[in-house]
Amino acid sequence: MxxxxxxxxxxxxxxxxxxxxxxxxxxxxxxxxxxxxxxxxxxxxxxxxxxxxxxxxxxxxxxxxxxxxxxxxxxxxxxxxxxxxxxxxxxxxxxxxxxxxxxxxxxxxxxxxxxxxxxxxxxxxxxxxxxxxxxxxxxxxxxxxxxxxxxxxxxxxxxxxxxxxxxxxxxxxTGTRAKMLDLDSLPFPDYTKLAGYPTVYKLPIFNYPTVPNASCISSRGCPYACSYCDRSVFRRTFRYNSADYMFRHVSYLYETFGIRHINFYDDQFTFQRQRVIDFCNKMIKSTLHMTFNCAARAEHLDEELLRLMRQAGCWMISLGIETGDEDLLAQHRQNPDLHMMREKIDLIKNAGIRVKGLLMMGLPGETEQSILKSREYVYSLPLDDFNLAKFTPFPGSPIYSTIKKEGELLGTFHENWEEMDCMKFQFIPGGIELETMERLFIEFYKKHFQRPRIIWGYATMIWKSPDSWLRFLSSISMFLRFAFTNKRMKE
Ligand code: B12
The missing domain is CATH 3.40.50.280 (Cobalamin-binding domain)
Structure with a gap:
């Protein structure tokens, strides 16, 4: 038409x-x-x-x-x-x-x-x-x-x-539409409309074993209500592709573009346990020999599932930890159980899957003590990788309206949309100075990269993810500058 x-x-x-x-x-x-x-x-x-x-x-x-x-x-x-x-x-x-x-x-x-x-x-x-x-x-x-x-x-x-x-x-x-789409009724995304696909697209460095690789979404929405997360698009629902659709999708990516590894960017990949089991069984029976990453919430992982996922090619799981200070966590998310988190991380490692922790610094309520506590907790975990984001109150997240309403009680918020990329502190919690947060942010990464276990872990990536090393070496000055000073060249 x-x-x-x-x-x-x-x-x-x-x-x-x-x-x-x-x-x-x-x-x-x-x-x-x-x-x-x-x-x-x-x-x-x-x-x-x-x-x-x-x-x-x-x-x-x-x-x-x-x-x-x-x-x-x-x-x-x-x-x-x-x-x-x-x-x-x-x-x-x-x-x-x-x-x-x-x-x-x-x-x-x-x-x-x-x-x-x-x-x-x-x-x-x-x-x-x-x-x-x-x-x-x-x-x-x-x-x-x-x-x-x-x-x-x-x-x-x-x-x-x-x-x-x-x-x-x-x-x-005009009001919210009542009916949301059945995800299995949708055609696969049209990757052919993306010039240079798949080679111009790059998964996070050290986060994949092989190239060419691709990212995929197999569900929409998340039923949880964390304070920092915007749910305006898919709301607090959870809809998902069936295991059959997922398998047809990854087979299509393999056959059409030669994709060997997939990163599922779903908010809650394992929320519907049975579809993951069915998908894994299909992968195990197939001749694709592909690997995949996904993100999950600790509550929705168990030993049996993890072993099956590993057998099906699961290479890495990202887990939202957010902070290693349980009192702070309790203010922002349901089920703030760091003991359970540690147990689940051990289960993932024991299953032979890599673990990446997703963390945040600067949530309302953050203090110097909570950052140090969080760092100690994170370093005590057998994580292979982590990402530390600077907390940003996005429009649509529950905390955005609280910060707007309660204002200076919680901290100082300079709302500049262009700068809200989680790489700059836009919000400074009442309990801490900006300079202290910047110093502790750099230290968090710096001390991490100086630990022998971590250095060895990156060394093993030479054979576990050779393409990552090539990318790393081709932009080494930029990566090191960022890791040790938190400064981007564009600034
Ligand atoms: C994958 C992902 C990324 C990828 C790539 C994003 C990309 N190229 O699209 C990476 C890792 C690079 C990334 C980076 C960032 N991300 Co991100 N990311 C996501 C994630 C997990 C999935 C996005 C996705 O593909 N969804 C699936 C598709 C089907 O949904 P969708 O994109 O929303 O599109 C649907 C509708 O929104 C709508 N729609 C979208 N566009 C359009 C356009 C038109 C014309 C129409 C009609 C409709 C329409 O229709 C689509 C189909 O139904 C989302 C969380 C989520 N679950 O959506 C966060 C999310 C989008 N990211 C977020 C953030 C904060 C970031 C970063 C700032 C953080 C960071 N430093 O890494 C950067 C910013 C990057 C940038 N340039 O904007 C926030 C955004 C909050 C905000 N208000 O900005 C989200 C919502 C996570 C969250 N809940 O907080 N991200």
Whole structure:
């Protein structure tokens, strides 16, 4: 199907764009981008869904291809699509707005749609404050976008889960759609629309055994309610692909693109235990010999499951630990049991699977003592790797509204969306100075990298993940500078 614009010579209806998030000049020196370039799976899924409904579309991923402004301009001039859609997190939102203005300059008739986590959290505020945006799609995008594209202007207020302007220019939210999609009914994301797939995309360094590798999503949503986590897109539900769909998906990636390792980015990969068992059994019986990583919550792991996962090729599990101070943890998440966490980490290691801990520094309530306690706990665990993020209160997370309401009681918050990439402290808890947090953050990593067990662990990566070493050596100065000073070249 083609929705005509002023002139629509090639039949393309919509261009989907994943903005870079900052200036292209800085991209080649940005350590977080070098370490991890992941395909925009939300856009790839939308693209496949629209195509299956005969709506012709393309994707430009500026994150993987930073110098893409001219490509977008050329595309719009040649194809004159009726719509352009942007997928943004909080930190990439302003870059999306910049590109939206560029699109309107090239073709004032084009309709600009924003989707993704940031606009899903802020809803009407976005349409009120940014005149270059015509519509926001709230939450899951596939069916809502299809309806928006296929509905005539006068009837768009009947499309659920969008924000638009009414006749008076006021922003209105059309209400949340009742029915969410059955994930097995969706076509696989259209990876062929991502230029350079799979080679331009890079999993986190030292986080995979082989190349080519890929990331995948096999479920949506999470029933938990941690204070720091935004649930505006898929809400507190849990929907998942069946084991059969998952197996067909990974087989497709293997056969079509030669993928040998998959990183499942699901929030709760093991939440539905039986589907993981069924998926593992299919992998064990198959001749694919692929490996995979996933993220899980400690409560949803047990010895039997872990042994099966290992047999099926599970290489690494990421676990949200957040902090090693139980009192602080209790303020932010359910089931703050660090003893249970340690037991589960031991079970994972005993099953022969690597473990990565996901941590945060600077939550409301954090003090120098809690950071030191957390460090001691983390160093006492047999983790293979960890990631320490700087806590950031994102719009849509429960703590965001608490911080806004209670303000200085909790700490100081400088809300600058562009800087909200978890690599800078935007919030400074009442119990500690910024300088102290910065010092302790560097020390956390520095002391970790100086431990003999850790140094040996990275040395073994020469044969466990040779491609990671090649990447590491080709950008060694940047990685070391970041590890020991927490400074990125772009600053
Ligand atoms: C994988 C992942 C990453 C990957 C890559 C992200 C990417 N390229 O898409 C990596 C590891 C690189 C990453 C980095 C970061 N991430 Co991240 N990441 C995720 C994760 C786990 C999955 C994203 C995903 O693929 N989801 C599955 C797809 C199907 O869903 P989706 O992308 O939301 O898309 C659907 C809808 O949102 C909507 N939609 C999306 N875009 C559009 C566009 C249009 C036009 C329409 C109509 C609809 C639409 O329709 C889609 C299909 O239904 C999410 C958590 C989550 N469960 O979603 C966090 C999440 C998106 N990340 C988050 C954060 C904080 C970050 C970082 C800032 C942290 C960091 N320093 O690592 C960076 C920022 C990167 C950037 N440039 O923006 C936060 C975002 C919070 C916020 N408000 O910004 C999330 C929500 C986690 C959380 N709960 O806190 N991330």
């Amino acid at each position: 083609t929705v005509l614009n002023s002139a629509n010579p090639t039949g393309k209806t919509i261009l989907l764009v994943h903005p870079l998030g900052y200036s292209a000049r800085n991209a080649k020196n940005d350590i977080s981008r070098l370490a991890n370039i992941m395909p925009p799976l939300g856009l790839a899924s939308i693209s496949a869904y629209l195509t299956s409904h005969t709506i012709d579309n393309d994707i430009i991923d500026c994150y993987a291809h930073p110098e893409s402004d001219n490509l977008i301009a050329e595309y719009l001039t040649t194809n004159r699509p009726a719509f352009i859609g942007f997928s943004c997190t909080t930190s990439s939102f302003f870059d999306g707005v910049r590109l939206a203005k560029l699109a309107k300059k090239i073709d004032p008739a084009i309709k600009v749609i924003f989707g993704g986590v940031h606009v899903s959290a802020l809803k009407e505020q976005v349409i009120t404050d940014y005149p270059c945006i015509d519509f926001c799609v709230i939450g899951e995008g596939e069916e809502t976008l299809r309806e928006l594209i296929c509905t005539i202007e006068e009837q768009r207020q009947d499309v659920r889960s969008i924000v638009l302007r009414d006749d008076t220019g006021s922003a209105i939210f």
